[in-house]
Amino acid sequence: MTGCVAPGIKNLAARTSPVYYWACRQVRGCSLPAATATIASTVMFLPGILLLAWLPAGLAHQSPTFGGALPGYGTPRCYSAEELTHGHVPPHLLARSAKWERALPVALVSSLEAVGHRRQHKESPVGTQCPILRPEEVLEADTHQRSISPWRYRIDTDENRYPQKLAVAECLCQGCINARTGRETVALNSVRLHQSLLVLRRQPCALNGTGAPTPGAYAFHTEFIRVPVGCTCVLPRSTQ
Structure with missing residues (x-):
């Protein structure tokens, strides 16, 4: 990652992070505005990606409501x-x-x-x-x-x-x-x-x-x- 450094980012941890390295690889010249924008976009969309990954599993654990159940199914009380x-x-x-x-x-x-x-x-x-x-x-x-x-x-x-x-x-x-x-x-x-x-x-x-x-x-x-x-x-x- 030594050949890709965005000026203005002084935090060593930020420079060595996988997200920063990936952003630098995607942007030619590794200019500060472009690299910073790419990092910001990745961080912004990360919660949405995690939500999409969780959603199917979460819905699978939801129990059907009365309104969604078909008439005649199940044992009535x-x-x-x-x-x-x-x-x-x-x-x-x-x-x-x-x-x-x-x-x-x-x-x-x-x-x-x-x-x-x-x-x-x-x-x-x-x-x-x-x-x-x-x-x-x-x-x-x-x-x-x-x-x-x-x-x-x-x-x-x-x-x-x-x-x-x-x-x-x-x-x-x-x-x-x-x-x-x-x-x-x-x-x-x-x-x-x-x-x-x-x-x-x-x-x-x-x-x-x-x-x-x-x-x-x-x-x-x-x-x-x-x-x-x-x-x-x-x-x-x-x-x-």
Whole structure:
């Protein structure tokens, strides 16, 4: 390293360091500005290089979070009856679940319950027969009533599912309504449209891990279900 000395650097340790020697070898003439700049750049990027070397190993030791785990994987914890106040779901499980109130099957439940309550006092429940479409009668109606593949909503209840109540669609016609005549035609088929929804399921469990389920004890796991949210018209499948 005797042939490469940067003037102005008086520290002997700095002159004999591998970094200084490498910088001098890379810069022709070993001028002070160029050598000093090269050393500074190396020192500046050294922490980043060390971070990149550590990052893969560090990530490998990170445990997966609840949000990153796939539904249905792992062994769910068994909660005792004392932990489940009045049979309610543990709050931390609900807090990490999907925001159900934004989903159509959940958002419609309250309005359907209100309509059903009024009908109990005014008229009999609406049937499932295919209606006759009269444009003058449905101009102000909702989409599911004006559709040529009309549908209605009913509330599906499952005490072992959260949300326990979901609004599901039922097609009123097997075929579709002819827009000219207003009556059903079998030239087309009504089929349901589905939305995927993440729900929470509970099932009885044994606190000791084996044997018969413990009374009042439940385990919870997430599950994707397909919920009918409407109907549409399609060409029938070929029978040939």
